[in-house]
Amino acid sequence: GQNIDQPTEMTATEGAIVQINCTYQTSGFNGLFWYQQHAGEAPTFLSYNVLDGLEEKGRFSSFLSRSKGYSYLLLKELQMKDSASYLCATTSGTYKYIFGTGTRLKVLA
Amino acid sequence: DGGITQSPKYLFRKEGQNVTLSCEQNLNHDAMYWYRQDPGQGLRLIYYSQIVNDFQKGDIAEGYSVSREKKESFPLTVTSAQKNPTAFYLCASRRGTSDEQFFGPGTRLTVL
DSSP states (O other): OOEEEOOSEEEEETTOOEEEEEEEEOTTEEEEEEEEEOTTSOOEEEEEEOSSEEEEETTEEEEEETTTTEEEEEEOSOOGGGOEEEEEEEEETTOOEEEOOOEEEEEEO | OOOEEEEOSEEEEOTTOOEEEEEEEOSOOSEEEEEEEOTTOOEEEEEEEEETTEEEEOTTOTTEEEOOSBTTBOOEEEOTTOSOOOEEEEEEEEOTTOOOEEEOOOEEEEEO
16 A cells, blocks of 8 residues: 655754654655645645665755665754645655655744 | 746635636646645645646546646646535646656635
């Protein structure tokens, strides 16, 4: 079957580091996306991992382990504007995308 | 500027009426997608189209219909057969050689 799991909600303090985990079981796996979505808005692209390992992009990093069906998004130096939902999504060879339910991150002052 | 447009941003309809949501892109992308998002939920695929004049059902196609007569346009009709149509609808497109999707701003449909 197709399944993606991520925590429903997380809370962290401004300036801290937070790691959002995502586990997946999807057939024909090509790669894994992370999107940020503010309330009432469209998702915006954060990262795309195809190969195992860590990819860093400014304050955001994303990690993938294909053998474990596991990914995480690491956010450093948290800012208030990082309060949003973070969606994990996988893509297959047929270019169908499977989305997780999203992790709602609250950043507290 | 290139991008994806969805109109209107907010749409209200009476129960039992069909309604069509617009999605237009000028990115010259081959593939287009429609998703539905309910509060606190992820995106669920309604329909997708890889090329003009062809489309496939997603996971929750019942009560919806689409057409893809032009590369730029992929309208979604929410029919009266859709039992719970109130939701946030997102359209996306993808270039043929890339995995990344680009999203439109979304349409929030409320059925009264």
